[in-house]
Structures are given as C-alpha cells and as structure tokens.
Amino acid sequence: MTRKGKRFKACLLAGMMVAGVNNQKLALANPCNKLDQQYIDENSRKQLMEQYGTEKNGDKGGELPSKEEKDIFLTKAPDIELMDERSGSVGAFLVKSANYVWNWQEENELGTVNVCGRHPLEIIPDQEDILKIQDDCQQEEISYIFHCCVMPETLIVREWDASQLGKADTAEPLEKFYKEPERIWLKHDKIYEIVAKWSKEDGGNKFFGEASYVVMTD
Numbered sequence: 729m730t731r732k733g734k735r736f737k738a739c740l741l742a743g744m745m746v747a748g749v750n751n752q753k754l755a756l757a758n759p760c761n762k763l764d765q766q767y768i769d770e771n772s773r774k775q776l777m778e779q780y781g782t783e784k785n786g787d788k789g790g791e792l793p794s795k796e797e798k799d800i801f802l803t804k805a806p807d808i809e810l811m812d813e814r815s816g817s818v819g820a821f822l823v824k825s826a827n828y829v830w831n832w833q834e835e836n837e838l839g840t841v842n843v844c845g846r847h848p849l850e851i852i853p854d855q856e857d858i859l860k861i862q863d864d865c866q867q868e869e870i871s872y873i874f875h876c877c878v879m880p881e882t883l884i885v886r887e888w889d890a891s892q893l894g895k896a897d898t899a900e901p902l903e904k905f906y907k908e909p910e911r912i913w914l915k916h917d918k919i920y921e922i923v924a925k926w927s928k929e930d931g932g933n934k935f936f937g938e939a940s941y942v943v944m945t946d
Contacts, residue, residue, distance in 0.1 A: 809821065813873055820875075851942055861916055880926050881926060883906040885921070919943075920942065
C-alpha cells in the first residue's frame with residue numbers, strides 16, 4: 729500500500745471512532761431512552777450505596793448495616809433523605825419527623841420519647857418545604873431513593889391528593905408497604921405520610937421505634 733493510501737485509511741478509521749463516540753453521547757443525552765437510562769440509574773444507585781456505606785449480603789440477598797451504621801446510637805427519630813435516582817445525591821430532599829415514638833437502652837437505663845405532631849392533612853403549605861418532582865419523561869410515578877443514617881426495617885407510605893388538605897376526618901389515603909425501603913415511588917400534587925419502623929431485634933439495635941414523615945409534592 730502506498731504512503732498516500734495508508735494515510736487515507738488512518739483518517740477513515742479515526743473518523744469512524746469519532747462518529748462512534750458522538751453516537752454514544754447522543755444516546756445518553758436522551759433521558760427517555762430506556763436502555764441507556766437503565767444503565768445510568770443502576771450506576772447512580774451503586775455510587776449512592778457506596779457513598780452511604782450500604783453493603784449487600786450476596787448469600788442471603790438482604791441488607792447488612794455498614795460499620796458506620798452499627799456505631800450510631802439514636803435517642804430520637806433520625807432525619808431521612810429522598811433522592812431522585814436520575815440526579816443522585818445532588819439536591820437531596822431532607823425531611824424531619826414531627827411525630828414519633830422512640831425508645832433506647834443504654835446500659836441499664838431505658839429511655840422513651842413520644843412526640844405528637846399534626847395530621848398530614850393539617851399541614852400549612854406555606855410553612856412546608858415542597859418536593860419538586862422533575863418529570864422529564866411524563867411518567868405518572870417517579871422513583872426516589874430513600875436514605876437514612878440507620879435504615880428502617882419497613883416503610884408504609886400513605887398518599888392523599890393535595891386537594892384533600894384540611895379534610896383529615898374524611899379523606900382516606902392509598903397505602904403502599906415497602907419491606908426493603910431502598911426506593912419509593914412518588915407522584916405530583918400529593919401529600920405523603922412516610923411511616924418508618926425500626927425493630928429492636930433488627931441488627932441488635934439499642935434503639936427502636938416508629939416515626940412519621942410528611943412530604944408535599946408540587
């Protein structure tokens with residue numbers, strides 16, 4: 729092959745490589761491409777699990793508390809975070825509990841705290857932080873990663889329409905039960921009560937209880 733022919737072949741191969749890279753960028757730029765989005769979500773989930781120290785038990789398929797989680801001692805209900813899987817930990821939505829029963833044991837001392845808050849439908853919207861759901865794909869429900877410094881054993885998520893505010897005596901919620909609360913599903917224009925339960929027997933904790941978290945979506 730002549731020198732000119734070799735140069736032409738090299739340029740052709742370089743052009744094909746650039747085109748391949750550009751095609752990959754275009755595919756990833758579409759947030760509604762299911763195959764690419766699935767890959768992105770899975771990697772985002774793995775990064776978050778590594779960031780927060782969550783380990784998987786490969787033999788049993790269950791959750792094991794990380795070393796940091798085992799060392800935590802709580803005398804009140806912990807805060808929780810909700811994270812859109814597509815954006816990861818960026819812009820995590822922090823929620824505090826205003827309604828919980830908490831118990832702990834330190835040596836021979838047993839402590840109990842009972843905090844009574846208002847009903848989720850009695851909240852005042854102007855005084856609440858509202859979770860803005862980014863719905864790029866026009867989906868009815870959006871998946872959110874649920875995170876807490878010590879993960880609860882179970883979650884019950886109660887859902888009301890935002891139009892039912894002020895109707896605590898008559899409005900009935902929809903309920904979803906989550907046995908493995910790594911991820912929950914949320915919708916627009918809703919009031920949610922997330923009820924988390926920590927068992928005394930779960931991992932040998934020296935604390936246990938139940939806490940309610942209220943979330944309003946836009």
